[in-house]
Amino acid sequence: MDSAANDLFRHICESAPDAIVVVDAAGRVVLVNARAVEMFGFPAGELVGSTVDILLPDALRPGHVQQRHAYMQHPSTRPMGTELQLFGRRRDGSEFPVEISLSPFQSGGATLVISILRDITERRRLEVEREQLRAVADMEKERQRIAMDLHDGIIQSIYAVGLNLESAKEDVKSRPDDAVKQVNRAIDRLNDTILDLRSYILDLRPPRYGGDLVDSLNGLVAEFHANSLIEPTLDVEPDLPALTEEQGRAIFHIAQEALNNARKHSRATQLFLRLRPVDGTLRLQIADNGSGFDPGADLPEEHRGMRNMLARAAAVGALLRVETALGAGTSVMVEIPVQTATGEPR
Ligand SMILES: Nc1ncnc2c1ncn2[C@@H]1O[C@H](COP(=O)(O)OP(=O)(O)OP(=O)(O)O)[C@@H](O)[C@H]1O
Numbered sequence: 001m002d003s004a005a006n007d008l009f010r011h012i013c014e015s016a017p018d019a020i021v022v023v024d025a026a027g028r029v030v031l032v033n034a035r036a037v038e039m040f041g042f043p044a045g046e047l048v049g050s051t052v053d054i055l056l057p058d059a060l061r062p063g064h065v066q067q068r069h070a071y072m073q074h075p076s077t078r079p080m081g082t083e084l085q086l087f088g089r090r091r092d093g094s095e096f097p098v099e100i101s102l103s104p105f106q107s108g109g110a111t112l113v114i115s116i117l118r119d120i121t122e123r124r125r126l127e128v129e130r131e132q133l134r135a136v137a138d139m140e141k142e143r144q145r146i147a148m149d150l151h152d153g154i155i156q157s158i159y160a161v162g163l164n165l166e167s168a169k170e171d172v173k174s175r176p177d178d179a180v181k182q183v184n185r186a187i188d189r190l191n192d193t194i195l196d197l198r199s200y201i202l203d204l205r206p207p208r209y210g211g212d213l214v215d216s217l218n219g220l221v222a223e224f225h226a227n228s229l230i231e232p233t234l235d236v237e238p239d240l241p242a243l244t245e246e247q248g249r250a251i252f253h254i255a256q257e258a259l260n261n262a263r264k265h266s267r268a269t270q271l272f273l274r275l276r277p278v279d280g281t282l283r284l285q286i287a288d289n290g291s292g293f294d295p296g297a298d299l300p301e302e303h304r305g306m307r308n309m310l311a312r313a314a315a316v317g318a319l320l321r322v323e324t325a326l327g328a329g330t331s332v333m334v335e336i337p338v339q340t341a342t343g344e345p346r
């Protein structure tokens with residue numbers, strides 16, 4: 001290379017916005033540019049001749065020695081640790097996130113590795129900031145939704161109660177019987193409003209599967225009790241076979257939807273859940289004494305609950321049966337095959 005080209009390359013290298021660190025096969029630094037000196041805070045003279053590992057956080061050094069050797073067996077041009085967050089270490093011990101690309105270079109029979117390093121502190125900071133802004137925007141959207149729901153639903157109901165009481169006040173002397181009716185209507189409406197509020201709160205905080213089916217069902221039943229007029233009971237046989245996390249979760253979500261349906265549609269006064277082993281399966285039954293429904297009726301697409309229950313059951317190899325008829329209550333049964341300790345179905 002003539003000297004003009006040499007000067008040009010030196011200039012490109014020195015003015016590059018990224019740090020350039022050239023390392024030999026043994027991992028010793030043979031060349032650095034001005035940006036590398038600035039980025040790591042080591043004088044060039046101290047860097048050249050040292051192993052490149054001094055530019056890494058202490059904890060990563062042992063692993064890096066091995067990775068360096070492995071890279072040298074099959075050197076190629078590639079970004080370093082695409083799945084990892086990489087960090088560099090300055091001379092003063094402080095660390096910063098970097099992006100590194102490697103490319104091998106043959107020089108006089110020896111292999112050198114050119115590493116180009118970019119300090120991505122600023123990019124990371126912007127990413128974190130963007131995440132925080134997104135979270136704030138989501139919260140604001142949620143806040144507006146809650147405000148709107150409360151305004152349209154709950155406040156309207158309470159307003160109507162106010163009107164009832166208003167007219168009861170006018171009637172109280174001249175038509176006391178009417179006044180009593182108005183007051184009773186106001187009480188009923190307030191009770192309905194409390195139920196609405198409770199189920200609204202329930203929707204905001206849906207109970208989650210906690211990893212143990214019986215515990216989670218107990219939680220579900222307790223919430224159901226607090227938020228409906230129906231008396232639920234949960235009957236669990238002792239020594240139940242164990243379920244996998246996936247099976248437990250599926251059964252839990254089926255129970256959750258069955259309870260939602262009972263609360264929304266059944267007008268039942270009683271409901272029981274029963275969990276017991278039956279013929280090599282674990283069976284959960286959820287039955288109410290409410291209105292029942294016509295199981296043959298075609299349902300428009302937007303009714304997702306039953307379809308979801310079937311899909312959840314099928315996904316874990318369970319069988320779902322719904323027994324119901326108009327006026328005869330509803331029983332949802334899900335049976336999931338269970339394994340014995342030897343792995344054989346019971
Ligand atoms: N326990 C029940 N008692 C009475 N009717 C029920 C009961 N469970 C379900 N139903 C009837 O079956 C229909 C279908 O239930 P499904 O869960 O699929 O839809 P949804 O509850 O109407 O809507 P979604 O679940 O999508 O909010 C209900 O609309 C209701 O008419």
Ligand SMILES: [Mg+2]
Pocket residue numbers: 257260261304305306
């Ligand atoms: Mg439903």
